[in-house]
Amino acid sequence: MRLCTVIAVCATVLGVPQAATAAPAPDCYDRTAAVTYEESRIETPALPGGSRVPYALVEAGGFDPYVARLKRDLCRARSLPAAKRLLQRHGARLWETAVARAQGRVRMGTIDRYDDRPLYWSRLMGTRDIRQWVPRFPLGEEDRAGLLRVYEYASRGVASTRFGRGAARVLVSGFDPYQLNGEIRRSNPSGAAALQLDGLTYRDGGHTVRVQAVALPVTWSGFDAGIVEDAFGPHLTALARERADLIMTISQGNRGVMNIEQWAGAWRGGSADNNNEGEAELVPPAPRWPQPSPTPEFIETTLPYQAMVDAGTGPWPTALNPRLCEWPAGTRPAGPVQCRTDGPSPGGQAQSGGGGNYLSNESMYRSNRLRLALGAADVPGGHLHISALVYPADPLVVIDDAFAADRAATVDQTVALVQAAEKAAPRIRGAAFAR
Template identity: 40%
Template sequence: MRTLLRRAVTCGIVAGAVIVTAPLAFAHEQAADCYDRAVPVTVSERRLDLAVPQEVLRRSGFDRFGSRFERLLCVVRSKQQADHVVKQEAAGLWRAAVDRVQGRGPAGGDLPRADDRPLYWARLALTKALRQWLPSFALSDAARTELIGSVETSSRGQDSVAFPAGVKRVLVSGFDPFQLDGDIRRSNPSGATALALDGVMLKTPQGPAVVQTAMFPVLWTPFEAGMVERTFLAALPKLDMFTTVSQGRVGRVDIERYNGRWHTGLDNDNENRATTIPIPAGVPTVTPQPEFVPTTLPYAKIVAASTGRFPVFDNTSVTEIRPGTTTPVVSPTGPTEGSIARAGGGGSYLSNEIAYRTTLLRDALKLTIPGGHVHTPVLQFAPDNTTAVTDPVFEQNRIDIVAQVRSIVEVALS
């Protein structure tokens, strides 16, 4: 049986065709002994074995991606085949997540379709498998890292941003869940928004607009390596608008006026930073690197519009070290001339960082398009729910937040 599976997979790769679904016929067959479960994995990947992630995967049907991926890796016989399998499976995971949220195909379980968490936990199952994989051929550490990077890129939609001709073009980004050591059940409404809007056509007074989206990790290292710039650089000159989106404060939406150069805080792998934001070599940038970069989203129009249930604010506050001083202070009306950034309006975490990187890239390319950052409300469970992975209040909150971000995009385009 295993020989037949190997032949089916290998033939699909050699022919350059889509790999056949033969592995699914062997759903009860255990993966071959091609994994070393003692190999260390990341902090994020270690959380995968906890009860809540397993429940999310099971109740969404996304547990199938990890088991299928492990079976496929065990019959791969070369780096070329591995490249093909990893790219195809990661891209398929992104498409499946978008389709599930947007109502295409079977739900695969009783977890509501709008949930962003199945994609997050299924992706970690793929990267964990690659980290512990014992291939039958020589695989260098650099090659393994490249394969893991391929999963990260393709399962986040970062390499599939493409627009049809004759439409306005909008790029929207979202984030993974974060602060999971505080509550492993957490979802991220910005990620749910990205899945809900990918490929969606909006009507504007100037004609149709197509939204493409991409997701980003709550991790410092990929940002420092240029993940944001690689995703946005090719698309930006062709866009009519972009906005990065993340989860912000309780009960409110913020249009962040200024993005700061400083980053700090624990990421999803519990790594910390407390430095200026580094721009990777080879990326267009502004010299000298500015301490603050402003939004070009039409914030006044957005704040004045009726976009949804949550109040919307033009947030001009920043934290800065003023000239001649050494202590950071909050400036509610924006940066003082000559000051040093310690937080933008969106703080000093990865939400501020993605906004800083994309708006800096906009300015480096000398573009005048609207672009900036939207902070959504915190996605909250019902007050009496301390254990269940979902509840009606939680689901309604997510529906309302996603709908309001869509409305904000439409207002900004009008």
């Protein structure tokens, strides 16, 4: 397919009408209805002399026709089933479009293809519109929440993690941008890596490997609702036709290093998420999914970390991070916190894993807690923290060449590390064509 060179052409290729020719959207929204704190950031004012960053990024990515079409089509939905079908279709189209754009199969907008932010802000505009939509039929809060979930799961890739037969299966996750109160321009290289990895198929050592990816929210409420388990669980059950051969959660960590976390802990520190919410507590049980008994305080990675370190990827050094922090037995949460690199002490209670006690730690903990509960101890699993980004010094510059190059290099190294893990995982090598 010929690469698109202007937004209008790309919109036609992807089934999204041009904004200039679309019929005016009917007025079916109550803009006084409550939105989440995260959604309220869409209207972040522009700095003097600058632009409103969320809208500028959606336009620069070529996604403004998509946002307009969802807004229009919602007003035409005549029933709850019709709305559910519509949101499934729109969510899937948004994810598929973002993946195609990221992987260079279509060219949209004016911003580089590694940029994950147009997807983030487009999705958030969609959830805001669903929340403020006034439909033609009665819609209770529970039904609206169900519609939001349909759209979220489709637009995050959770609803489309299909592998097919005859390939080794690798399932990974990245994250949305976060810490946007202090820096509205934030990208998340793990989310950008997920877009590069989703659907990636390649040959390695005589066998085919297929990777699927999802983008996780930076919200405690999203994790409480079970999105991590819903993403990984269908590929970890013993009877799953598309059982994963390796799972990896990925997030942004410290600048200048790629850390494979040795330990994930059962405690969430409660730092504010994208909704400015947070409470220090044990990681809650997952709805709809089992968990091990007793619940583990720490879970150790089973990724082939030495092979990942030895793969020699760059530009950043790769290392195993053995650090964890704990309370002595029976003293959580008031006792003295002790950090160590020689593993948990007998009876020690988790305070943080190697990557802390925020949502990145919890993504590793939840996915691997479920892996153990479902009897998938033979499936390698763990977490990769990748290098953080540095933003242009001029606050009016949304992206410059140095920022784009830094993100692309980090994302490409992330892809290489996922491939190195697959190459070394023992279960994959002999099992790919056995099923």
